[in-house]
Amino acid sequence: MGTELGAGLTPVGEAREVLEAARREGRELAETERVVAQVEAGTAVEALRRTREMEERNAEGVPGAREPMIINLGPQHPSTHGVLRLITELDGEVVRDIHPVIGYLHTGIEKQCENKTFWQTITLVPRMDYLSPFFNLHAYNMSVEKLLGLEAPSRAHWLRVMLSELNRITSHLVWLGTSGLELGAITVFFYTYRERDRALDLFEMISGERMNHRYFQVGGCSDDMPEGFEAMVRRFVQEMPGRIDEYEGLLSANPIWIERTRGVGVLPADDLIDLGVTGPALRAAGVDLDLRKAAPYSGYEHFDFNVPLGTRGDAYDRYSVRLREMRESVRIVEQCLDGMPEGPHIADDRKVVLPPREELATSMEALIHHFKLVTEGFRVPPGEAYSAVESPRGEIGCYVVADGGPKPVRVHMRDPSFVNLQALRPMAKNAYLADLIVMIGSLDNVMGGVDR
Amino acid sequence: MSEYRNLLDAACPGAVVDEWEGAGGELTIEVDRDRIVEVARFLKGEPCAFRLLSDLTCVDVIGGDGRGNRFRLAYQLFSLETGDRLRLRVWADAEAPEVASVTPVWRTADWHEREVWDMFGVRFSGHPDLSRILMPFDWEGHPLRRDYPIGGEDVQFSDAV
Numbered sequence: 001m002g003t004e005l006g007a008g009l010t011p012v013g014e015a016r017e018v019l020e021a022a023r024r025e026g027r028e029l030a031e032t033e034r035v036v037a038q039v040e041a042g043t044a045v046e047a048l049r050r051t052r053e054m055e056e057r058n059a060e061g062v063p064g065a066r067e068p069m070i071i072n073l074g075p076q077h078p079s080t081h082g083v084l085r086l087i088t089e090l091d092g093e094v095v096r097d098i099h100p101v102i103g104y105l106h107t108g109i110e111k112q113c114e115n116k117t118f119w120q121t122i123t124l125v126p127r128m129d130y131l132s133p134f135f136n137l138h139a140y141n142m143s144v145e146k147l148l149g150l151e152a153p154s155r156a157h158w159l160r161v162m163l164s165e166l167n168r169i170t171s172h173l174v175w176l177g178t179s180g181l182e183l184g185a186i187t188v189f190f191y192t193y194r195e196r197d198r199a200l201d202l203f204e205m206i207s208g209e210r211m212n213h214r215y216f217q218v219g220g221c222s223d224d225m226p227e228g229f230e231a232m233v234r235r236f237v238q239e240m241p242g243r244i245d246e247y248e249g250l251l252s253a254n255p256i257w258i259e260r261t262r263g264v265g266v267l268p269a270d271d272l273i274d275l276g277v278t279g280p281a282l283r284a285a286g287v288d289l290d291l292r293k294a295a296p297y298s299g300y301e302h303f304d305f306n307v308p309l310g311t312r313g314d315a316y317d318r319y320s321v322r323l324r325e326m327r328e329s330v331r332i333v334e335q336c337l338d339g340m341p342e343g344p345h346i347a348d349d350r351k352v353v354l355p356p357r358e359e360l361a362t363s364m365e366a367l368i369h370h371f372k373l374v375t376e377g378f379r380v381p382p383g384e385a386y387s388a389v390e391s392p393r394g395e396i397g398c399y400v401v402a403d404g405g406p407k408p409v410r411v412h413m414r415d416p417s418f419v420n421l422q423a424l425r426p427m428a429k430n431a432y433l434a435d436l437i438v439m440i441g442s443l444d445n446v447m448g449g450v451d452r
Numbered sequence: 453m454s455e456y457r458n459l460l461d462a463a464c465p466g467a468v469v470d471e472w473e474g475a476g477g478e479l480t481i482e483v484d485r486d487r488i489v490e491v492a493r494f495l496k497g498e499p500c501a502f503r504l505l506s507d508l509t510c511v512d513v514i515g516g517d518g519r520g521n522r523f524r525l526a527y528q529l530f531s532l533e534t535g536d537r538l539r540l541r542v543w544a545d546a547e548a549p550e551v552a553s554v555t556p557v558w559r560t561a562d563w564h565e566r567e568v569w570d571m572f573g574v575r576f577s578g579h580p581d582l583s584r585i586l587m588p589f590d591w592e593g594h595p596l597r598r599d600y601p602i603g604g605e606d607v608q609f610s611d612a613v
Contacts (some may be wrong), residue, residue: 001589014589017588017590018589018590019588020590021584021589021590021591024592028582029580029583030583031580031583032581032583033583033589036589076557086585103584103585103586103587103588106586106587108475108595110571110596111600111602112602113598129528146475146476146478147475147476149475229482271559273503273504273532274503274556274558274559275559276504276505276506276559276560277561278504287532289504289532294532294535295535295537295570320610332555371482381475383474383475384474384475384478384480384511384526384539385474385475385476385478386506386507386526386528386537386539387476388506393504395530397506397508397528399509399526399528401511409511409513410509410512411511411513412507414506414507414509414528416561419560419563419564422559422560422562422563422565451586452586
């Protein structure tokens with residue numbers, strides 16, 4: 001096998017690694033392994049041999065005998081949103097095929113979850129898709145609550161909805177700013193990060209952290225809205241529609257933006273569903289699938305909002321869907337502020353929820369509960385649960401398996417970035433290399449979520 | 453018995469092993485390992501129309517099911533028309549776990565199955581590209597197995613200093 005790949009040369013690096021692995025397991029190389037080995041084994045001598053062969057065949061006049069050039073794009077490339085490696089087969093400027101290689105950000109969070117108690121795991125999950133931490137938390141907590149049979153109070157649900165929608169806005173702002181950067185529209189980045197920072201201030205005010213919050217707890221939210229928070233959110237949502245107008249003013253009718261995004265990355269809607277694509281990328285193709293409407297959770301059925309859809313399913317439609325989604329999110333946040341129900345922000349189940357801080361000084365029972373919850377954690381009855389929420393990128397699902405102990409047997413995140421990235425290969429076939437960058441941007445993958 | 457169980461019993465007799473409603477009223481149907489592709493194909497088509505495979509993952513169950521199986525696969529199905537969810541469950545062998553791939557039915561299963569192979573060492577027969585996806589290609593062992601120690605691996609790149 002070695003000679004076949006390296007043409008007489010000793011295979012180096014990854015080529016050697018995959019060959020060894022295949023030999024150890026006694027099997028043939030799989031497709032991705034073969035491609036990776038080819039890139040690594042493609043030494044200068046090898047490249048020369050291939051070019052000579054190609055020239056000979058061209059001289060013989062064999063039509064279409066051009067061999068694709070294999071280029072390694074990434075993992076470190078500014079436009080790949082993290083560490084994404086794409087092995088591209090190029091025919092001139094045209095991409096004939098791509099092979100995504102992922103795993104460079106793999107941190108084994110799912111393994112770590114199995115060694116933490118249920119309440120400690122809350123700290124780990126928002127670190128997967130780091131641009132939408134509240135959605136990860138939401139899905140995880142819903143699954144654990146389902147297993148416990150615990151219902152969060154309605155105020156907690158409204159707080160969750162409000163912060164999720166603010167998070168949807170910040171996530172879309174990062175996407176918009178970086179997508180603009182990739183296409184040379186640098187101004188947009190400064191505009192969007194200005195508003196994103198304002199929203200992060202809000203997160204800091206309510207949860208104490210700007211990113212990777214552990215604000216959603218099993219049974220509700222860790223704290224109520226602090227004083228002055230409502231006024232700040234109101235100011236933010238009053239300003240936001242005007243800000244979105246500014247972004248649209250920069251891009252929506254911008255000839256360069258339109259030329260670069262129109263007709264790029266189109267796949268038929270049926271293919272997208274078959275590939276598991278959800279979120280704005282699917283809705284841009286005209287499929288009305290939004291879990292907030294299709295399978296309402298946390299009281300989304302009480303809110304009045306629209307699900308923006310596209311018609312062509314190209315990168316421009318994805319842009320337009322996301323911008324309109326931000327406007328709908330603003331509306332939902334306003335409704336949250338207007339109709340926020342009174343009552344507790346977390347369930348009153350002392351076997352699961354930490355007692356209020358002030359009780360620790362006066363109540364022995366509260367102190368015992370606190371001690372038991374922090375040292376041992378709460379036990380969850382055996383079973384399995386899958387809960388899904390509509391994140392800025394699509395369906396974030398959390399599958400939790402419990403065996404009756406205080407630690408989960410399995411926590412698995414169905415991350416939309418991971419699933420949606422699969423659509424890149426069929427999308428990129430026979431497209432221009434420059435458009436490949438637009439496609440990566442328009443799918444809005446977060447590599448932390450892809451690799452987990 | 454659920455409506456889906458009745459439909460399955462009529463279309464694929466003997467394929468369903470068991471069914472129950474778990475936490476939160478989630479419907480789970482356990483299916484014979486050798487029949488999974490047949491069942492998947494039926495559920496994707498009319499009248500069930502589970503066109504979206506949301507998720508596919510695995511659990512390493514210590515002690516297994518008592519019949520020599522250890523790995524429990526879970527397929528989360530979603531219907532765009534009705535908003536219904538259904539979980540399929542399949543057991544894989546402890547020694548040489550192998551299940552037929554559902555990639556011919558849902559293309560999205562491709563990476564999910566690669567991840568399960570990478571993390572649990574469950575092979576999927578008929579998969580077009582069964583290679584490691586998150587771990588390096590020459591990694592030994594399957595990290596999400598319950599007997600794989602945490603912190604037990606070598607520190608990588610320590611020779612590069």
